[in-house]
Amino acid sequence: MEFEIILIIIGMLIALIFLYRSTSGIQRSSNSNVDTETSFNRGRVLNSALVEAKGKSLTNEQIEILQDEIGLFSWIPNDLLDPWQERIITFLDYFNIRPMSPGLPAERIELIVAAEASLLIVQRPMADYRHLSRINIWADKIDGHEEARGTATRNEINLSWHYLKQHVGKGRDGHNLTLHEFAHLIDFADDGVAQSIPVSSHSENFKEWQELVNEEHKKLMKAYEGGKNYSIRAYGGYETIKGDKPELFSCGTSAFFERGSRLKRECPKVYQAMKEFYGIDPANWRKAKAK
Numbered sequence: 001m002e003f004e005i006i007l008i009i010i011g012m013l014i015a016l017i018f019l020y021r022s023t024s025g026i027q028r029s030s031n032s033n034v035d036t037e038t039s040f041n042r043g044r045v046l047n048s049a050l051v052e053a054k055g056k057s058l059t060n061e062q063i064e065i066l067q068d069e070i071g072l073f074s075w076i077p078n079d080l081l082d083p084w085q086e087r088i089i090t091f092l093d094y095f096n097i098r099p100m101s102p103g104l105p106a107e108r109i110e111l112i113v114a115a116e117a118s119l120l121i122v123q124r125p126m127a128d129y130r131h132l133s134r135i136n137i138w139a140d141k142i143d144g145h146e147e148a149r150g151t152a153t154r155n156e157i158n159l160s161w162h163y164l165k166q167h168v169g170k171g172r173d174g175h176n177l178t179l180h181e182f183a184h185l186i187d188f189a190d191d192g193v194a195q196s197i198p199v200s201s202h203s204e205n206f207k208e209w210q211e212l213v214n215e216e217h218k219k220l221m222k223a224y225e226g227g228k229n230y231s232i233r234a235y236g237g238y239e240t241i242k243g244d245k246p247e248l249f250s251c252g253t254s255a256f257f258e259r260g261s262r263l264k265r266e267c268p269k270v271y272q273a274m275k276e277f278y279g280i281d282p283a284n285w286r287k288a289k290a291k
């Protein structure tokens, strides 16, 4: 009898061990989509570094380079200049921007990329870039992605300098490679998926974003199929086999920063969602008079 009880207890223990292992397995697989401890800590470090950078400014020489190179510079309202500079300083301190081709003006490129990436999150936390570990700059073609001008995964950005410099000076053409690729990074950050929903599936806004993306994707496709021009460029309509629409958020982001008024008029819901998400209102930005 005692032997039977011992057997039952052993059986229960084995069952419990299996139950625990399978539960933790499920947790692990669903957790692969959210922050690991390392990226969570990195986010905290980045956010504290931004607090440390409070009140710091770029040098006059750096500001002159940005004024010369970045078309959007003269549109940025005065009240964003301090948070922007603090983020650029933090970005330059914490991210390594690697020139992958010989002869590139590395320092100038570093500053431009840091400035545009920081403009995207000028009213958001630095932790948006917690997963980012590599930024590679190529003179023209990107090794392994010869057809692309830029690529983004959750951890890595590749940019073609040849293409970047064609558009960086034009602040109103709706094309901005750096903003585009870093917007993908933000879209990836919450859940490891780029589907134009920059918030996690647990967020109360997730459903709203999901409906917005589907609705606006239809509008965009209809506009281009009808031969019309549209504030979000046609590439925003790209759809994966799985049905994800990864380009709408990135193309929409370039339009938001560079064609804010038009986006607000044509796609008021997208404009409003981005205004809330990025915490800025580019449709109301006015170009500063040349000095």
Ligand SMILES: [Zn+2]
Pocket: 180, 184, 246, 247, 250
């Ligand atoms: Zn893209």
